[in-house]
Amino acid sequence: xxxxxxxxxxxxxxxxxxxxxxxxxxxxxxxxxxxxxxxxxxxxxxxxxxxxxxxxxxxxxxxxxxxxxxxxxxxxxxxxxxxxxxxxxxxxxxxxxxxxxxxxxxxxxxxxxxxxxxxxxxxxxxxxxxxxxxxxxx
Numbered sequence: 001x002x003x004x005x006x007x008x009x010x011x012x013x014x015x016x017x018x019x020x021x022x023x024x025x026x027x028x029x030x031x032x033x034x035x036x037x038x039x040x041x042x043x044x045x046x047x048x049x050x051x052x053x054x055x056x057x058x059x060x061x062x063x064x065x066x067x068x069x070x071x072x073x074x075x076x077x078x079x080x081x082x083x084x085x086x087x088x089x090x091x092x093x094x095x096x097x098x099x100x101x102x103x104x105x106x107x108x109x110x111x112x113x114x115x116x117x118x119x120x121x122x123x124x125x126x127x128x129x130x131x132x133x134x135x136x137x138x
Contacts, residue, residue, distance in 0.1 A: 011084070013076040022067035027060035029078075036077040044069035091119040 012020065012028075020028045031040075034055045046053060046065040053061040090101050094116055098109040105112070 011081040012078055013081075015074060016076045016078065018067075019064070019073065019075075023056065023060045023063045027056050027063075030056055030060075031075055032078050032082075035075045037075065039072050039074050041072045042068040042070070087115050087119055090115050 016028055016032070019031065023031075031052075040052070042052065042064055043050065044065060046058075046061050046069075048058070050061065052064060055061075056064065086105060090105060090112060093101060093104075096104075098112040098116075101107070101112045102109045107115075
């Protein structure tokens, strides 16, 4: 889950907020990773061999059952947030070259170059709005 360290609940869809409140961000992201865009029934009594126990672990699955037992949850895909994480990873690993990054992330080299250009442009924009006051004022 290291790739998700830059995410916070604020970056995720509202539909996932209740799940995050119930089982925590890391467990909610495990659920998104395993069942993106899927409607999943949460039993009131969580059997030890249930799919949710396998995905989340016993403790988080039990918490999910406590809060949502008897309900069907729509697990958000979180495409925007996860794409942002992927793009950040690509930027941080840019020294590997576009071909290796394309293979690693299942993209084309052209897509990798486009992502690198976009992230670079976004960083340049952030520099324009920086509140760094270390430079002497004229």
